Amino acid sequence: MSRKSIVLFYSWAGHTRSMAEAIARLTGAEMQEIVPEKPYSSDYNTVVNDAKKEIRQGCHPPIRPIERDLSQYDTIFLGTPIWWGTMAPPVATCLEGHDFSGKTILPFTTHGGGGKGHSDRDIAAMCPGAKVTGMYTTYEGEGKALEGELRTWLQQNGIR
Secondary structure (H helix, E strand, C coil): CCCCEEEEECCCCCHHHHHHHHHHHHHCCEEEECCECCCCCCCHHHHHHHHHHHHHHCCCCCECCCCCCHHHCCEEEEEEEEECCEECHHHHHHHHCCCCCCCEEEEEEEECCCCCCCHHHHHHHHCCCCEECCCEEEECCCCCCHHHHHHHHHHHCCCC
């Protein structure tokens, strides 16, 4: 069986998408975006309020069907912005809808200054039976050093 990898991500402002694209370039992994059925507002303050409410209520909003068969991948690079100390609700919806047992999950996140919060523990808790590696997190996911930092993170996790 071949070792297939995919970059599975959600991005609201584009920062997590930039990281996802860089990881795909560096690893040759396929990409799959997590898309909510109802898009979030483009207004930052509205998104902050909506996300805070969803997270407090444990709401996992409906997402569009994932186009790829995730059971065919051994390694999943999982990207999310950090909202209120955890993953964005559409990512939680995706995790709750799939079995990641036996897979290696490499989480990567972007944040606006609050750090990773408890997102790494939350991801691990939603993926029982999976090997969840150390998380790579960065402020807004951009900068000239990004690809070098990602290379180091990948090497630390045994990805060439």
